[in-house]
Amino acid sequence: MPGSFCVSITHSKNDTDKATVGFVIANAAVASDKDTMVFLSTEGVRLAQKGFADDIHESGFAPLKELMDNFMKAGGKVYVCSPCFKKRGLAEDQLIAGATIVGGAKLVEFLGAGSPCVSY
Amino acid sequence: MIAEAWDAGDMGCGELLIQLAGRMRALVPGQIFELRAQDPGAVEDIPSWCRMTGHALEFAQHPVYRIRRRNN
Numbered sequence: 739m740p741g742s743f744c745v746s747i748t749h750s751k752n753d754t755d756k757a758t759v760g761f762v763i764a765n766a767a768v769a770s771d772k773d774t775m776v777f778l779s780t781e782g783v784r785l786a787q788k789g790f791a792d793d794i795h796e797s798g799f800a801p802l803k804e805l806m807d808n809f810m811k812a813g814g815k816v817y818v819c820s821p822c823f824k825k826r827g828l829a830e831d832q833l834i835a836g837a838t839i840v841g842g843a844k845l846v847e848f849l850g851a852g853s854p855c856v857s858y
Numbered sequence: 859m860i861a862e863a864w865d866a867g868d869m870g871c872g873e874l875l876i877q878l879a880g881r882m883r884a885l886v887p888g889q890i891f892e893l894r895a896q897d898p899g900a901v902e903d904i905p906s907w908c909r910m911t912g913h914a915l916e917f918a919q920h921p922v923y924r925i926r927r928r929n930n
Contacts, residue, residue, distance in 0.1 A: 765872030766903075769879040770910040800873050808876050
């Protein structure tokens with residue numbers, strides 16, 4: 739049962755519960771053999787900065803960094819909204835390994851090809 | 859015959875599945891993996907995961923699940 743799956747995450751330290759659950763679901767998708775994209779936008783883009791997620795450990799869940807590392811190790815892709823990233827003055831050379839800065843076309847192409855998407 | 863077994867404790871949802879997927883990959887096709895998962899979500903999640911991934915759920919009596927590794 740092939741297919742793709744997108745998880746849109748729009749929160750980081752402003753709502754660590756949503757940021758964490760987004761990556762938990764992304765892990766479920768990639769572990770279920772889905773071509774899985776996490777799309778980070780608005781406040782979510784901060785998760786793509788090296789070290790930012792390291793101290794996020796929502797009660798009842800694995801630490802966020804571990805969830806992110808497992809996701810990428812399993813072949814999941816992390817895309818980061820370019821204007822959201824720039825607007826916050828974040829540094830491109832501080833991106834976590836495996837994350838890619840993209841414009842909206844990447845998301846539109848992925849979803850336009852029929853991928854479902856869940857948003858956190 | 860059970861080739862590998864893992865007690866996942868209370869782990870559930872994506873955290874459980876990503877660990878389970880990695881452990882299943884380490885098996886030879888046809889081998890049986892025994893999972894013990896206390897999370898109440900496992901009752902629905904493990905059969906769903908097996909349907910999506912093509913692994914065969916040979917036995918399910920919560921919290922014990924026996925899964926036969928797929929061929930590829």
